[in-house]
Amino acid sequence: MGYEDVYASWKKDPQSFWMQAAEAIDWDRKPTRALDDSNAPLYEWFTDGMVNTCWNAVDRHVENGRGEQAAIIYDSPITHTKREISFLELRNRVATLAGALKAKGVEKGDRVIIYMPMIPETLEAMLACARIGAVHSVVFGGFASNELAVRIDDCTPKAIIAASCGLEPGRTVHYKPLLDGAIEMAKHKPDFCVIFQREQEVCKLVEGRDVNWHGFQYGVEPAACVPVEGNHPAYILYTSGTTGQPKGVVRATGGHLVALNWTMKNHYNVDPGDVFWAASDVGWVVGHSYICYAPLIHGNTTVVFEGKPVGTPDPGTFWRVISEHNVRSFFTAPTAFRAIKREDPKGEYRRKYDLSCLRALYLAGERGDPDTINWAKDLLGIPVIDHWWQTELGYPAIGNPAGIELLPVKVGSPSVAMPGYDFKVLDDEGNELPRGELGSIVTPLPLPPGTLPTLWNAEARFRKSYLDRFPGYYETGDAGIVDKDGYVWIMARTDDVINVAGHRLSTGAIEEVLADHPDVAECAVIGVTDELKGQLPVGFMCLTKGVNRPHEDIVKETVAMVRDRIGPVAAFKLALIVDRLPKTRSGKILRATMVKIADSQEFKLPATIDDPAILDEIRDALKTIGYAK
Ligand code: COA
Numbered sequence: 001m002g003y004e005d006v007y008a009s010w011k012k013d014p015q016s017f018w019m020q021a022a023e024a025i026d027w028d029r030k031p032t033r034a035l036d037d038s039n040a041p042l043y044e045w046f047t048d049g050m051v052n053t054c055w056n057a058v059d060r061h062v063e064n065g066r067g068e069q070a071a072i073i074y075d076s077p078i079t080h081t082k083r084e085i086s087f088l089e090l091r092n093r094v095a096t097l098a099g100a101l102k103a104k105g106v107e108k109g110d111r112v113i114i115y116m117p118m119i120p121e122t123l124e125a126m127l128a129c130a131r132i133g134a135v136h137s138v139v140f141g142g143f144a145s146n147e148l149a150v151r152i153d154d155c156t157p158k159a160i161i162a163a164s165c166g167l168e169p170g171r172t173v174h175y176k177p178l179l180d181g182a183i184e185m186a187k188h189k190p191d192f193c194v195i196f197q198r199e200q201e202v203c204k205l206v207e208g209r210d211v212n213w214h215g216f217q218y219g220v221e222p223a224a225c226v227p228v229e230g231n232h233p234a235y236i237l238y239t240s241g242t243t244g245q246p247k248g249v250v251r252a253t254g255g256h257l258v259a260l261n262w263t264m265k266n267h268y269n270v271d272p273g274d275v276f277w278a279a280s281d282v283g284w285v286v287g288h289s290y291i292c293y294a295p296l297i298h299g300n301t302t303v304v305f306e307g308k309p310v311g312t313p314d315p316g317t318f319w320r321v322i323s324e325h326n327v328r329s330f331f332t333a334p335t336a337f338r339a340i341k342r343e344d345p346k347g348e349y350r351r352k353y354d355l356s357c358l359r360a361l362y363l364a365g366e367r368g369d370p371d372t373i374n375w376a377k378d379l380l381g382i383p384v385i386d387h388w389w390q391t392e393l394g395y396p397a398i399g400n401p402a403g404i405e406l407l408p409v410k411v412g413s414p415s416v417a418m419p420g421y422d423f424k425v426l427d428d429e430g431n432e433l434p435r436g437e438l439g440s441i442v443t444p445l446p447l448p449p450g451t452l453p454t455l456w457n458a459e460a461r462f463r464k465s466y467l468d469r470f471p472g473y474y475e476t477g478d479a480g481i482v483d484k485d486g487y488v489w490i491m492a493r494t495d496d497v498i499n500v501a502g503h504r505l506s507t508g509a510i511e512e513v514l515a516d517h518p519d520v521a522e523c524a525v526i527g528v529t530d531e532l533k534g535q536l537p538v539g540f541m542c543l544t545k546g547v548n549r550p551h552e553d554i555v556k557e558t559v560a561m562v563r564d565r566i567g568p569v570a571a572f573k574l575a576l577i578v579d580r581l582p583k584t585r586s587g588k589i590l591r592a593t594m595v596k597i598a599d600s601q602e603f604k605l606p607a608t609i610d611d612p613a614i615l616d617e618i619r620d621a622l623k624t625i626g627y628a629k
Pocket residue numbers: 140141142143166168169173279280281284286308309310332333335336339364365500501502503533567568569570571
């Protein structure tokens with residue numbers, strides 16, 4: 001069957017399509033139906049099935065003769081370590097860790113925050129939670145204490161599992177003080193913390209609260225897999241919305257297993273036993289789905305890479321890992337390729353390695369710009385497949401399903417809708433626009449299995465963010481077009497979310513930090529185009545009357561505040577002090593116009609602008625930092 005047939009079979013009978021996909025999963029009790037629409041427009045999948053994620057990702061492969069196969073290859077150019085963990089070893093390690101968590105009182109439904117770097121123990125912690133039905137929430141290591149505290153208060157974890165440190169090139173990220181700071185800041189306190197002491201940094205434990213990763217597992221009874229309902233939350237993953245309060249995306253167990261397993265062959269074209277590598281971080285959705293769960297569920301070997309595309313030690317790192325570990329399909333963000341291209345434009349490092357094992361490169365997380373895609377294609381001589389999805393959706397929604405049929409690539413478009421989706425473009429009033437016209441990208445409800453059923457503790461926000469504006473549809477928050485061949489072109493966000501080096505950030509969250517500076521009366525943050533990272537945040541601040549401190553000091557302080565409160569990942573280094581911000585007569589800040597000025601693009605003067613002269617002041621300010629040329 002080609003793509004058209006597969007897509008048509010889903011469209012004709014979505015229930016049967018997903019029930020058939022569910023056959024590939026080991027259920028403790030098979031679901032009798034796929035969709036549960038009893039609470040529409042909130043939908044759930046496989047609600048009457050009973051299943052365990054860890055069993056499907058680990059134990060069943062041991063039972064089925066894959067015990068000796070590597071489940072995880074850990075490759076860390078930062079620590080000069082390489083290590084393989086077989087499925088059998090992984091099963092034993094995870095069962096013991098799960099047993100230790102259980103012995104400390106963690107039960108089905110309890111939340112556990114995981115704050116760890118790119119090491120195999122992070123995956124083990126995730127799987128151990130899944131094994132006993134605990135709900136994990138992994139927090140990216142590049143977030144600071146305050147962001148961790150917000151997540152602690154939102155998901156109220158019984159335990160936190162953390163490492164002593166993370167390692168960035170040339171810098172140790174001291175997790176422990178960040179963790180202690182977060183717990184102090186948070187209203188909710190976990191019962192206990194498990195600390196994995198890395199040899200690069202051994203931290204001090206808090207007596208009565210912290211236990212040592214190794215010590216607390218000593219002598220415990222390994223835990224068995226606990227079957228959970230199909231709609232039991234597997235995890236919560238926080239992502240940026242338009243305010244400082246992140247959205248807790250909930251992932252339900254049954255749909256997650258079914259959908260992720262389906263994607264491994266159909267999208268990524270790998271068979272069980274093949275090595276799959278997603279060079280991202282477990283703190284992001286790509287890491288959840290394609291470093292941890294999907295490859296393991298499907299019986300693939302996954303690579304846990306602790307390093308960067310450049311500088312660890314050189315722009316040949318990716319090629320070394322692919323060649324050395326026999327990687328079949330490789331997934332990363334375009335920004336990583338831009339980083340390599342900048343350092344090695346002629347691809348000289350690539351020539352040092354035999355990459356004949358690699359069949360396709362997959363790019364996602366941000367727009368795949370044609371320059372980068374073409375460069376990667378010329379360099380590697382294999383298909384470069386752009387695909388589109390979001391934390392909310394959990395796996396590719398728009399793609400080019402190489403395992404079914406590789407469709408003609410249109411560079412700049414992530415290709416076509418996958419089963420489960422039927423993308424339309426609507427105008428602001430909710431009317432469907434003809435093909436080729438730009439508007440809000442939506443897809444009809446219900447969303448397929450494996451997508452978010454709701455937001456943690458925030459059903460009203462879920463409805464408001466995704467369902468209310470266009471009844472009957474899920475609003476993606478992206479703007480774009482669907483062309484005459486059904487290819488989707490993603491052009492921009494429709495909200496205040498920006499994408500920095502493939503990381504999703506909220507300009508609203510950065511504004512909240514700037515506004516907290518005592519000298520700042522008003523501010524706006526926009527995302528400007530950056531050659532390497534795609535976008536970079538730039539802050540504009542108007543000072544409180546009477547403040548006459550040196551502007552450089554205030555800029556420095558606000559940059560430090562953002563790093564301290566949100567974290568280094570915000571990459572907030574550019575801030576400008578201006579007298580006024582451009583606004584409409586009703587007081588709305590004209591951020592989109594400011595972005596156009598920064599990027600030296602043409603724009604229409606907004607009809608409702610209060611005072612057009614302010615735009616010249618903004619342009620002059622931007623020129624001082626190399627923008628608005
Ligand atoms: N823990 C602590 N700090 C982290 C971190 C982590 N896990 N990840 C990044 N940071 C820090 C970086 O060290 C950097 O700090 P600095 O300001 O002191 O230099 C800051 O956060 C910004 O990070 P980033 O924007 O990622 O820039 P970078 O220079 O470290 O790396 C790339 C640039 C392009 C190499 C890198 O962004 C990359 O590989 N991106 C891939 C994208 C990706 O994985 N996206 C996920 C979705 S697919």
